[in-house]
Amino acid sequence: MTAGPDGPPWRRLDKRMLAVTPLSGAVRLLPVAVVVLLTGQGNAIGRLWVPLGIALALVLVGVVRWRTTQYRITADRVELHTGWLRRQRRSVPRDRIRTVDLTAKVVHRVFGLSVVHVSAASGSSGDSSGLSLDAVSTAEADRLRHELLDRSATTVVEHPVQPPAHERAPASESMSQRLREAPAERQRGRAIELARLRWSWLRFAPLTFSSIAGVGAIFAAVYNLFDDLGVDPRDVPAVDDAAHRLTTAPIWLGVLVVGVGLLVVAVVGALLLFAERWYAYRLTREPATDDGTAEGGALRVRRGLLTRRSLSVSQVRLRGAEVVEPVLLRAGRGAQTRALSTGLSRDSQGGALQPPAPRAEAHRVASVALREPPELATLAPLRRHPRAALQRRLTRALAPAAAVVVIAFVIGPAVPVPWLGPASLVLLPVALLLALDRYRSLGHQLTARYLVTRQGSVQRRTVALQRSGVIGWTFRQSVFQRRAGLVEVEAVTAAGAGGYPVLDVAAPDGVALADATTPGLLTPFRT
Known part of the structure; x- marks a missing residue:
């Protein structure tokens, strides 16, 4: 460690990473070496000098990276300095931290190391949206995860304001109320298991x-x-x-x-x-403090056989949950739940709170993650959309299918493939069923705390978005929607995809929905 002039000391990455870096590179080169040796293509011994030279270069790179990488955690920021030829200085405000992701591949696990990836909401000040520490000891990684998430949970502006002392309930009554609401979650200093893998x-x-x-x-x-x-x-x-x-x-x-x-x-x-x-999947809720009585805390997902992964999402930064049902998974009555928060990966597994599971289990996980009954979250009874929305889906599905059928009948004899036209007729009932299912999936509802929307057929998505997490609205209306009296209303949020639309609602209903979700936000724009 080297002491900073105006803050806590700078720390280096764990020295064991000097062995991890070349070994990780050697593992990537291993398949090439095995194929060369087994197939006997060319001079195998001569060609093995190339991967050996690369491995030596990786050792040198690892030494340089260790010598030039430093990090420290101050009262309000996480700072990372890296690079020799190209120096980088990254600084992330702690009150913007949303998630802390721990990853340990096989080589890292052998040496007791983990990679810490800190994700944060990016701001206009130019702060980085995150940083990675590759690698620190497993104990240090877990300590950093607790420290950063606890800090973010206690400095955010959305934290509920405590009432005056004379308006507070007696301590015994307050504690008994908390125990009635979530008895398992108030055990002192213990993480509460919410879900685990079933084979x-x-x-x-x-x-x-x-x-x-x-x-x-x-x-x-x-x-x-x-x-x-x-x-x-x-x-x-x-x-x-x-x-x-x-x-x-x-x-x-x-x-x-x-x-x-x-x-x-x-x-x-x-x-x-x-x-x-x-493998070894667990979803737990960890308290914000050691006594387990503070609000907030974090949802933690642990999983992985060869590569161990641990994702922690700050509970006070959680803006909702999404239940995703791709068409094949939906046919098997399955679904998957994902968290809506900033700092999560946008890939297919980004923010996943569980593996593909039975539909009822997916909705249950969304319910416990949001601390809301299912009927007030992703299983809320949804309002149907106007019949004009069904007409739009029929038109948009059947018109392209009919065009393909006409083209198939025209070019079939010329190819020649005489059966091409009759075979293409199967597209019409498929398009009809798709349009009907897309309309059946449409719906929305406004509960006490959440805006719930559902859409899609090939991939149906049910989203429960916190009303307090909606920061704006986007209204879209094409020429055809205007003639049908419909509008697309999109709730803008900093979490997840950044916006979640309510498709093809009646224009007055769309404005009323936005105004009821965020009272007063649209008042300056309404005439």
């Missing part, structure tokens, strides 16, 4: 797009590796024999075998990815 949820793994995409990405990476090394899998006798049999078999049999093989690989791969991502 029966594995059945939802093949029904998620992210798992299918993950399997595809692995296949693409393996293919690119073989292609870069000039290795042809058909050089393996067993592979060449199987390919020959498929090419000489009837077409329908070859297509069937390839299809079944791809399906089996996709299912098995999805199961393995699910197990790696969600």
Whole structure:
């Protein structure tokens, strides 16, 4: 440590990272070395000098990075200084911190290290939206997580104001009320488990797009590796024999075998990815202070087999929850819950509070995360939208389908594929069902604390957004919407996607909904 002139001392990353950096690079190079040795392409010993040289360069880079990286935590900021040739100075205000993410890959876990990623709301002052410490000891990472989240929970402006002393309830009555509301959450200094993994949820793994995409990405990476090394899998006798049999078999049999093989690989791969991502999954709520009596705290998601992940979301910065139902997962009566907060990743797993699970479990997790009964959150009874919204969905689904059918009938005889036109007729009932389902999914409701909206068919989303988290409104109205008397109303928020629309509501209802959600916000703009 080196003492700062006007604050706490600067700290260095853990010295064990000097071994982690080259080992991590060696792990990435290992598949290349194995393929080179097993296939015997070219001079294997000579080509191994390249990865060895890269490994030595990684050692040097690790030493330089350790020597030039310092961080410190002051009363109101987190500061990080990095770089030698290109120096960077990052500073994040602690009252803007939203999430703290701990990640430990296999190599990090061997040396007892973790990567700490601090995410914060970016402001106009130019402050960074976050920073990463790669790597610190596991104990130090956990201590930083507690320190940063506790600080953010006690300095935010949204913290409820305490009433005067003469208006407060007696201490015994206040405590008994808290115990009645959430008896399990008031145990002193203990994290309360809200959900854990059930292996029966594995059945939802093949029904998620992210798992299918993950399997595809692995296949693409393996293919690119073989292609870069000039290795042809058909050089393996067993592979060449199987390919020959498929090419000489009837077409329908070859297509069937390839299809079944791809399906089996996709299912098995999805199961393995699910197990790696969600092994030892736990969702807990941690108190804001050691005595467990302060409001706030954090939601913590821990998961992972090879790579351990821990995501902590400040409870007072949580702006809502979203229950997502992709079409395949929805067909299996499954769903997944995600948190709405700033500082979360925008990828398919960003803010995930649980793995794909039964729909009822997803709504339960959203309820306990928001501390709100399900019927006042994501399971609130929704108001139907006008019939004009159904007409718009029918038009937007059937018109493109009808155009494709006409084109198929026109070009079918010229291709020639005479069955192309009749086969395309299947698009019409599919489009009709899609339009009806999209309308059936539309709905919104305003509860005491949340604006609840639902939309989508291929991917249905039910969002419960805190009314206090809405910072503005956007009204959109196309020519066709204006003729139908409809409007799209979008609630603007700093969390999640940044805005959540209520599609195709009657124009007066849209204005009334916005005005009721944030009373007084639209008053200066109304005539």
